[in-house]
């Protein structure tokens with residue numbers, strides 16, 4: 001009810017803006033103003049009766065464009081944008097630009113609004129053309145570069161995004177090095193692994209942000225593919241220092257390296273060390289699962305018991321019962337153990353530090369706020 005009332009008032013608010021604009025125009029130009037009031041009221045009538053096409057054409061005809069009235073044109077365009085009528089807003093901006101009376105600042109401002117209108121309408125090539133022109137205008141360079149960056153990200157044009165982000169870095173206080181590194185990672189992902197272009201993109205990512213976990217993961221996985229296991233492990237181990245929140249992302253590949261090297265003891269020692277300085281239920285689960293397969297010693301059992309008592313979880317208790325050989329028939333029931341596993345893994349275990357978005361998987365760019373490198377695994381302890 002309240003919304004309906006507000007919605008009805010919107011045209012009235014815009015119309016009153018037109019009225020003030022028309023009065024200001026008339027006052028300033030005195031008797032020179034030859035706009036007939038009857039047309040003006042006809043326009044008002046159309047607006048109030050929800051016939052915006054007729055209203056717009058009449059207003060555009062009768063209202064001079066000058067420093068006072070241009071805001072009224074913007075207000076009407078903004079009203080249409082809020083109502084999702086992008087085409088009508090674009091029509092108003094185009095009409096303004098056709099006026100020879102616009103001064104340089106007004107022209108730039110209108111061009112910027114028109115570019116935003118095209119962006120909203122999804123006409124990205126036209127928006128890009130206008131913004132490229134506005135980049136040379138000192139007052140609109142920063143805003144235009146930010147909009148261009150948005151367009152290139154949407155179109156996945158990573159070379160252009162890198163170029164624009166570098167130009168922004170020189171003007172803006174925001175640090176773009178992390179997202180530039182991700183753009184290079186995106187470029188690397190478009191190349192065949194181990195190709196020259198792939199290696200160059202990963203090197204550039206790490207040179208933009210030496211703590212770029214994503215580039216390190218790609219490098220480690222590349223070495224794993226080449227069966228260079230010790231080098232792959234040394235690469236993955238760097239992640240702990242780059243950003244400990246991402247250690248878990250490398251663990252499956254690291255365990256694979258140790259398995260292929262037939263060095264389960266090294267894997268157990270690494271997981272044990274992680275449980276000491278970066279404990280998590282996910283790591284505990286890997287430790288219990290691997291230990292049950294490859295160890296089974298009393299030392300392992302007592303260590304696992306200590307962890308489970310310290311960090312209680314259903315999965316941990318199940319693992320403990322398994323290695324202790326308790327209730328084997330019950331634990332052999334896959335449906336039962338599967339239900340326990342899914343009960344614990346159904347939680348949303350990734351969250352964006354920037355906007356709070358939660359999900360089940362890792363996104364390098366947050367799907368909600370578009371920030372890079374801020375979606376992390378939630379500490380499950």
Ligand SMILES: [Zn+2]
Nearest residue numbers: 352355366369
């Ligand atoms: Zn976010």
